[in-house]
Amino acid sequence: xxxxxxxxxxxxxxxxxxxxxxxxxxxxxxxxxxxxxxxxxxxxxxxxxxxxxxxxxxxxxxxxxxxxxxxxxxxxxxxxxxxxxxxxxxxxxxxxxxxxxxxxxxxxxxxxxxxxxxxxxxxxxxxxxxxxxxxxxxxxxxxxxxxxxxxxxxxxxxxxxxxxxxxxxxxxxxxxxxxxxxxxxxxxxxxxxxxxxxxxxxxxxxxxxxxxxxxxxxxxxxxxxxxxxxxxxxxxxxxxxxxxxxx
Ligand code: G3P
Ligand code: MG
Numbered sequence: 001x002x003x004x005x006x007x008x009x010x011x012x013x014x015x016x017x018x019x020x021x022x023x024x025x026x027x028x029x030x031x032x033x034x035x036x037x038x039x040x041x042x043x044x045x046x047x048x049x050x051x052x053x054x055x056x057x058x059x060x061x062x063x064x065x066x067x068x069x070x071x072x073x074x075x076x077x078x079x080x081x082x083x084x085x086x087x088x089x090x091x092x093x094x095x096x097x098x099x100x101x102x103x104x105x106x107x108x109x110x111x112x113x114x115x116x117x118x119x120x121x122x123x124x125x126x127x128x129x130x131x132x133x134x135x136x137x138x139x140x141x142x143x144x145x146x147x148x149x150x151x152x153x154x155x156x157x158x159x160x161x162x163x164x165x166x167x168x169x170x171x172x173x174x175x176x177x178x179x180x181x182x183x184x185x186x187x188x189x190x191x192x193x194x195x196x197x198x199x200x201x202x203x204x205x206x207x208x209x210x211x212x213x214x215x216x217x218x219x220x221x222x223x224x225x226x227x228x229x230x231x232x233x234x235x236x237x238x239x240x241x242x243x244x245x246x247x
Contacts (some may be wrong), residue, residue, distance in 0.1 A: 007190060007213050008145040009113055011229060012039040012236055012246045016057065019239035023088035025055035026095045030106055033196070036241040040113040042150075042217075045100055046121050047128050048191040052076035053100035056084075059121050063087070072121035090181065091147050098237070100132070103118055104139035114140070115215075115237075117172065118160060122137050129159030138166040150193050150215075157187045170215060184212060193237075198227060201236060204232050219244075 014036070017029025021036070024041050025127045033041045044057045049072055050236035061067035065082040067074070074177070085095025099174050100116070116136055120128035136147045142157065150170035151157050157169050170191035171184055176198060184192060194203075199216055207214050215235035222244050225236045238244050 004180065009115075009235060010039040010189040010246065011153070011234070012038060012040070012225075012238065012244060013115055013215070014041045014241050015237045015239045017041050017043045017055070019241040020220075021241055023085045023095055023232055024094050025098070026084055027094075027098050027102065028085065028095055029104060030112070033241060034110050034112060037246045038241055039111070039246060040235075041107070041113060041238050042115040042117055043103065044119040045128075045132050045247055046071060046119050046130060047124060048076040048079050049073055050075040051127075051131060052079075053132050054079060054101070055098050055103060055227075057119060069179075070121060071097075072124060082167055091233050100135055101139060104136075106216060108140070108143055114147040115170075115235075116147045118153065118156045120151075120153055122158050124157035125153045125160045129153070129156030132169060133160035133164035136167060138243065148191070150191075154183055154187065161187055167181075170213075172217075174183060175208050176203075176235045181210070191234070193217060196224070199228060199231070199233065208232070 014033035016024035018032030020030040022032040041125040043055050045053050056071050061071050062190050065084045067082045075170040079097050083098045085092030118132050140147050149160050150172050152172045168190045170193045171189050172193040196216040196219045213234040216233050217237035219236045220240040221239050225244050
């Protein structure tokens with residue numbers, strides 16, 4: 001399968017579900033994305049202690065929930081009692097940490113594509129990559145487009161490739177050090193997910209020559225988003241879902 005056959009994704013992607021309009025990585029975030037016309041969302045997934053795939057950005061619960069310590073130290077039953085909305089605004093009090101299963105159901109019901117960022121608890125890169133890829137394959141069975149799996153962790157992507165080789169993969173990075181082309185080739189990635197400040201026209205041409213797609217994050221200035229799309233960037237991941245409008 002070539003990247004051009006597997007890439008069927010919208011140009012604009014809501015970061016962490018609903019950008020800056022709702023508590024990140026929650027069902028309300030995805031609903032906000034939908035309300036603003038977004039047809040694709042990026043969100044971060046890791047495992048509870050008992051192996052349930054949940055949406056959460058940080059390794060620790062403290063910033064975005066009323067829990068404390070590492071999410072990976074708690075079983076899902078305990079995580080499910082936490083409030084992942086109040087930190088953002090009182091109107092979101094009681095918002096739960098969603099499972100990947102719940103998000104699969106929601107996104108498929110509204111026809112939203114998914115970019116699942118595999119965000120392992122440190123030390124759990126391989127098991128997280130494997131489990132999330134297996135689950136994504138089951139939860140999105142027969143759904144088009146398939147979820148795009150991405151990660152900063154090459155170890156997680158390697159595990160995802162082994163567990164669900166047919167799901168497209170993207171490597172996320174904020175530095176382009178020597179050998180990045182080899183990493184993408186080894187993992188048979190369809191895309192590079194790059195910090196937008198590192199994008200150059202020459203890089204876009206090089207990726208295109210290799211048949212690779214380019215997603216950029218996190219672009220919150222509408223002028224910059226248009227510039228990058230004009231240069232040929234394939235996807236812009238943004239928090240500014242109220243100011244950057246899908247066509
Ligand atoms: O997927 C791209 C972007 O989400 C990576 O950064 O920290 O927001 O997960 P972060
Ligand atoms: Mg992310």
